[in-house]
Amino acid sequence: MRIALDAMGGDFAPEAVVKGAILAAQQLEQEDVILLIGKEDIVQSLLNEYGYSGNNIQVVHASQVIEMGEHPTKALSQKTDSSIAVGYGLLKMQKADAFCSAGNTGAMLVGAMFSVKAIEGILRPSIGGLVPKVNGGYGIMLDVGANADCKPEVLEQFGEIGSIYAKYVLEIPNPKVGLMNLGEEEGKGTVVTQAAHQRLKTNSSINFIGNIEGRDLFNDKADVIVCDGYTGNIILKMAENIYDILNEKNMHDPFIDKFNYEAVGGSPILGINGNAVIGHGVSSPKAISNMVLQAQKMVASKLSERFRKNYSE
Amino acid sequence: MRIALDAMGGDFAPEAVVKGAILAAQQLEQEDVILLIGKEDIVQSLLNEYGYSGNNIQVVHASQVIEMGEHPTKALSQKTDSSIAVGYGLLKMQKADAFCSAGNTGAMLVGAMFSVKAIEGILRPSIGGLVPKVNGGYGIMLDVGANADCKPEVLEQFGEIGSIYAKYVLEIPNPKVGLMNLGEEEGKGTVVTQAAHQRLKTNSSINFIGNIEGRDLFNDKADVIVCDGYTGNIILKMAENIYDILNEKNMHDPFIDKFNYEAVGGSPILGINGNAVIGHGVSSPKAISNMVLQAQKMVASKLSERFRKNYSE
Structure with a gap:
């Protein structure tokens, strides 16, 4: 190649x-x-x-x-x-x-x-961000910055696109798709995430597991994390910054070190x-x-x- | 009392x-x-x-x-x-x-x-989240969960409310207000954050310093962090989770330990x-x-x- x-x-x-x-x-x-x-x-x-x-x-x-x-x-x-x-x-x-x-x-x-x-x-090409998992491996979050505002149907498609990426690049069979939200219950969230939830739930091509919260980013609940580019960008930069802070304090750990942008090298345009x-x-x-x-x-x-x-x- | x-x-x-x-x-x-x-x-x-x-x-x-x-x-x-x-x-x-x-x-x-x-x-009561700063002290972020969707004028008022909190409770004179966004340039962000930026910029009662990014959460750029409740909730829970992960790895540091909900005890309704x-x-x-x-x-x-x-x- x-x-x-x-x-x-x-x-x-x-x-x-x-x-x-x-x-x-x-x-x-x-x-x-x-x-x-x-x-x-x-x-x-x-x-x-x-x-x-x-x-x-x-x-x-x-x-x-x-x-x-x-x-x-x-x-x-x-x-x-x-x-x-x-x-x-x-x-x-x-x-x-x-x-x-x-x-x-x-x-x-x-x-x-x-x-x-x-x-x-x-509908809208996106940028994927690789998210390290505490138990090893990576998940994919999209979008992380190409589309600040996303319509529900765009978020739904992110779930599909992320699933294809997770299946073939990350080699995760039947990847779990989670919608980033402020609560687990399906009625929670913004008007857009509430509508996206309903679309993702009835999409038979993906394995939607429901809403996930900020605390679930690094656990195994979801392999594909769906969010708009505004939210994904903030999450990604916050994680990078926490790596920088810990690095400056000389606090190292194999998991935390994966927050470093160097570990994955870049973000794919999907x-x-x-x-x-x-x-x-x-x-x-x-x-x-x-x-x-x-x-x-x-x-x-x-x-x-x-x-x-x-x-x- | x-x-x-x-x-x-x-x-x-x-x-x-x-x-x-x-x-x-x-x-x-x-x-x-x-x-x-x-x-x-x-x-x-x-x-x-x-x-x-x-x-x-x-x-x-x-x-x-x-x-x-x-x-x-x-x-x-x-x-x-x-x-x-x-x-x-x-x-x-x-x-x-x-x-x-x-x-x-x-x-x-x-x-x-x-x-x-x-x-x-x-316009809308909010929940404030206390954000520890690397160089000591705390900032206040609002909203962290009461209002998932926020109109530009609500975000503008969060800047005012947060400034009053920062001034009198955190005792920060002339607190700096930052709008959480995906880029520093004023044209960046969602339709709502773009409109909120213009309102905050012309609000003479606050000290607006512009957009901040996910990487600025813990630095001294802003004392008051303005965002909708969806975003603030995700940020807060992500920070708490990072504390939990580091705590489990027995990695302790006075700054990181402040991510623990115990350190501040709760979130004020403002x-x-x-x-x-x-x-x-x-x-x-x-x-x-x-x-x-x-x-x-x-x-x-x-x-x-x-x-x-x-x-x-």
């Missing part, structure tokens, strides 16, 4: 990305290739500097860079040879099976919608024609490497094709 | 409550009195059993108990001699300056609305004609004691009167 990686994306790019690509290359299959997209001379000289001599990394030239603070739509339309635009171009032409970037999150989202586009039948992963702006080489390995898993499990089959055929 | 306390409320009542009342009595001023409401023979015999011989605790008889699972409105209308009904009766008649209970949360909220009622000018605090269902004696001491602070700072002055005069 071929995984495109934005060499210019993130606060510590290109150095951290090139280092991360080398780390990931050591763990990929022999036939897998990382397409490292960026200014060719800079990227190639870093590969030389770090002593990379394998043949799992190929450099793809892109003359422009979309900076972290730029307006996504404007930047994408003006910088057609930027690493993000080139990456999505490769994905669209199926010259890459996945595209990863720790760059401008908005540009990654907008780029997906403009190039590979949402899968027909998907529901588009292709596999894309968005990394954290401050991504370290380890985070970049884990982002690439996450993309590998998505490709290997044929995630995007499964969504397409489920919704468009 | 006279603080009414529901002896029959909570999973470990009446034993834990009577023990908690004795703990609190040791820390109150000499002239302060706890009105312990419940079945007189049971409560009095527990006071004897635990060897209480002071005169800061008076038993007030209530023949009925609203159980944890009962429907609030129905239970309150049928059990007019329940400890919660009697407690609010004392508050309404100003025979008590505050009322605390670790019993049925719904009955505590409904009881407040039926008896002392919302202060005129208050915006009603009187001071009321709702305790956690599983309240221990220590939690009960801290709930009473929190009520004492609210009374001492004339919280309810200040709300009334601000909105009704």
Whole structure:
């Protein structure tokens, strides 16, 4: 498989990305290739500097860079040879099976919608957040930021999309779907979550277990956690911050350390024609490497094709 | 001052409550009195059993108990001699300056609305959650569960109410108000938070510092955290759960230990004609004691009167 990686994306790019690509290359299959997209001379000289001599990394030239603070739509339309635009171009032409970037999150989202586009039948592509579980493994929470407001039917579909992700990428048979809410009883919650509850309950394609609460995030009640992007984003950033606080206090634990963004490397964009992963702006080489390995898993499990089959055929 | 306390409320009542009342009595001023409401023979015999011989605790008889699972409105209308009904009766008649209970949360909220009622000018009474700060002290987050959906003008008023609480109970001069959101930029968020941002920004009675994110909950950016009850409830329960997980792993730290519900004892109902605090269902004696001491602070700072002055005069 071929995984495109934005060499210019993130606060510590290109150095951290090139280092991360080398780390990931050591763990990929022999036939897998990382397409490292960026200014060719800079990227190639870093590969030389770090002593990379394998043949799992190929450099793809892109003359422009979309900076972290730029307006996504404007930047994408003006910088057609930027690493993000080139990456999505490769994905669209199926010259890459996945595209990863720790760059401008908005540009990654907008780029997906403009190039590979949402899968027909998907109401709103979303960003998934991997949630570590106390008893081991991960769950998937969606949305974590692409859609602040979500209609009940969108939340219902998040339950389906998350179930497909959990089944094939996380390899959880019959994943349990929980609706994040302020109480367990089905009448609880906002007008939207109350309506979503009724839809999820009668959806026979998923294993809906009802409402879950903030205290259930890390336990085994649900493998798929459904919420709007406003709520998911707050939860995700709060968890990351608690990791930072404990890390600063030198309090470490294998479970808590999984709150660190480095552990999973990035958040998948779900529901588009292709596999894309968005990394954290401050991504370290380890985070970049884990982002690439996450993309590998998505490709290997044929995630995007499964969504397409489920919704468009 | 006279603080009414529901002896029959909570999973470990009446034993834990009577023990908690004795703990609190040791820390109150000499002239302060706890009105312990419940079945007189049971409560009095527990006071004897635990060897209480002071005169800061008076038993007030209530023949009925609203159980944890009962429907609030129905239970309150049928059990007019329940400890919660009697407690609010004392508050309404100003025979008590505050009322605390670790019993049925719904009955505590409904009881407040039926008896002392919302202060005129208050759009929606809310429940405040105390949020520990990494650098010490507490902030106040509202709402944490009374109002799942909130209109922009309600969120704006939460900013005002929280500021009054922070100023007089937490003794923070010119408290900073932050709107919980998924990004710092003012255009970010749900339709409601976007509209609330504009209202908060132009409200000259508060010190609005803009949007805050999930990662800012525990830092010093904001002393007053404004959000709807759905979001606040999820945040609060998630924090409690992280304390439980760390506690089980025997990982302790003075900051993290403040996530424990015991540390603050309960959540104040804000915006009603009187001071009321709702305790956690599983309240221990220590939690009960801290709930009473929190009520004492609210009374001492004339919280309810200040709300009334601000909105009704």
